[in-house]
Amino acid sequence: MVVFDNRTEQRLMTDIMELLVTHYGAELSEDELDYEIDRVEQALNHARSSHQGQLRKSGEPYIFHPLRVTHLAARHWMDFPSIIAALLHDVVEDTPVTLEDVREKYGDEVAHLVDGLTKVTSEIMSRDDLKKETYKKTLLVAIDDIRVLCLKFWDRIDNLLTIDALPLHKQKLIAEETRMVYVPLAQHLGMGYVATQLESLSYSLLYPRRAEVYRQAIATQKNLHADFLRKVRARIINTCEQQKLEVLLKNRWRPFSIVSARARQRGFASLYTLEVQVSRTMDAYLFLGILHGLFPPIPGKLRDHLNLTSQFGYQALKTTVQAGELRVRVEITTRKLHRLNESGVLAPGFKFRHENFRDLIKSLMEGESAFDTDSLRLASATIQVYTPQGDIQILPEGSSILDFAFEIHDSLGLHARRGVINGRTRQLKTRLLDGDQIVVETSEKPEVLPKWLEWAVTPRARNSIRRYLRNKIRAT
DSSP states (O other): OOOOOOHHHHHHHHHHHHHHHHHTTSSSHHHHHHHHHHHHHHHHHHHHHTEEEEEEESSSSSTHHHHHHHHHHHHOOOOOOHHHHHHHHHHHSSSSSOHHHHHHHOOOOHHHHHHHSSSOOOOSSOOOOOHHHHHHHHHHHHHHHHHHHHHHHHHHHHHHTOOSOOOOOHHHHHHIIIIIIHHHHHTTTTTTHHHHHHHHHHHHHSSSHHHHHHHHHHHHHHHHHHHHHHHHHHHHHHHHHHHHHOOOOEEOOOOHHHHHOOOOOOOOHHHHHEEEESSHHHHHHHHHHHHHHHBBBBBTTEOOOOSSOOSSSOOOOOEEEEEETTEEEEEHHHHHHHHHHGGGGGGOOOOOHHHHHHHHHHHHHHHHSSOOHHHHHHHHHHEEOOOTTTEEEEETTTBBHHHHHHOOOOOHHHHHEEEETTTTOOTTOBBBTTTOBEEEESSSSSOOTTHHHHHHHHHHHHHHHHHHHHHHHHHO
């Protein structure tokens, strides 16, 4: 049973402060750090007094929700304005505090973040229209300040974890919305672990019986193979100590999803991954050699995504070894890359292609629907292709030559006739693969056809094709 008292509140706040000092203590002066910590404490007191007497539907004091959201934000490297906004993210929506009050006390930056997290209200709009307008408002702010969207992820995670008090139909609506909108957005921002957590929580609400069967299966596997895993880990650690290689080993069990539930039938090898963290990239390859010396590798199972990020955003070496009677999946990465894999765009050193994200969101909003969730899901898994000059272009998985042409320029897309992939001539509808180099051949006049809408998958290409076809009809 969860206890909601002053001691629990203080423990959460202490954890938050320790995370902030750990992350930012080295880059701020003592005076600057004290100033920021004081502002966070002021925001906590403000949030506590504003939500005084309010209870969530679960019966817990309301303050624990913004505290947990703030704790997630602090864990994932969010800065001080974001931490303050996390504490205050519901005060404008649920208390008499106004946005101007927030602006006056904490400045424009915090007010901007809180505003991006506040729902649109209207007495004349329907619930569906309000929801769409809230999406658009959040994403318009996120185009220029991605922190708003990240704060929304933490808010949604905590809401999903504490959703039991809501009616079942509302739980399922929120879960489906999360799966369709927030999961692909997290994937697109490189936040693979966050996306996995959001997806697992959503599927657990949508398919509770299957989730419970899966949880029991995982518990059985853990008990069945606990001794085996201890021996494997001990053997690896002893060998690494002899080689003076520092490693951190973690057990990772696959979270529930429809795919993982189906994979359950294949047993341990499909459910368990041994996570390995080392200090440097070179150490990852050294560890791989040590591991393959201890346990025979399974041919065809090695994947190197340390230097070239996978289409799902993670950076790691992946292999499978035969450890006695069982096959074990192993994922090797550095501590820095682990932070990137976990926190994506928020982690120090993450190379965020902001223009790609901005173009994607703008294209989604320019489409025929208020929010094109199908295109968003499609864009969450990406491939990396090359122009004739060797420049990199990032496209959604499943993109065609036509999508590539429109990504370069609308004019190139409209005048496209066919393409050349790695030296071979192909039709515009041909799907691209990771690493392809593409040349687009053009005609003097546009030859746009309605069937191009079936060949294109990116919002930018589809919107451009629709506009051209509509203008052509109007001109006749």
